Amino acid sequence: MKCVFCGGKAEMQNVTFIHDENNDYLFIENVPAEVCLQCGEKTYSPAVTDDLLRLAKRKLQPAKMVEVPVFDYAHQA
Template identity: 35%
Template sequence: MTKNYGDCFYCGGTTEEQAIPREVRWKGELFIFENVPMGVCTQCGEKVLKPEVAKAIDRILQEKKKPTRTIQVPVYHYESDVA
């Protein structure tokens, strides 16, 4: 797998690979993938996800693979909790 993400699509800066968490909504549910390899622009922070990585995430969701762990996510409703 190549680690070259090319220059940033937005600002032309250099991108470097980092393993960062990514939130994915799928069929109305929230899934969190940790340590996802993504290219991150060193100038503007824009993230680039490779097609094969996106496909691998889709495959895990479609196969309903058993997650490493499950966490509870607090949910706030803006109008009743903040305003």
């Protein structure tokens, strides 16, 4: 498959999807996506996108909870 953005070669990989909405974050691991080897753009199939949206609504129990350090680039010491 070719990247729709740059025309580079895209390859099936398992990636971590990061959902960010109103400072509410969640990660979804092992998501199959076409990843462009040139620009890194990720493309999800329509079926996977549906699943991601369902998971993002937190209808299921998460597999695990993690604490994530958050840095603000604009407020570096």
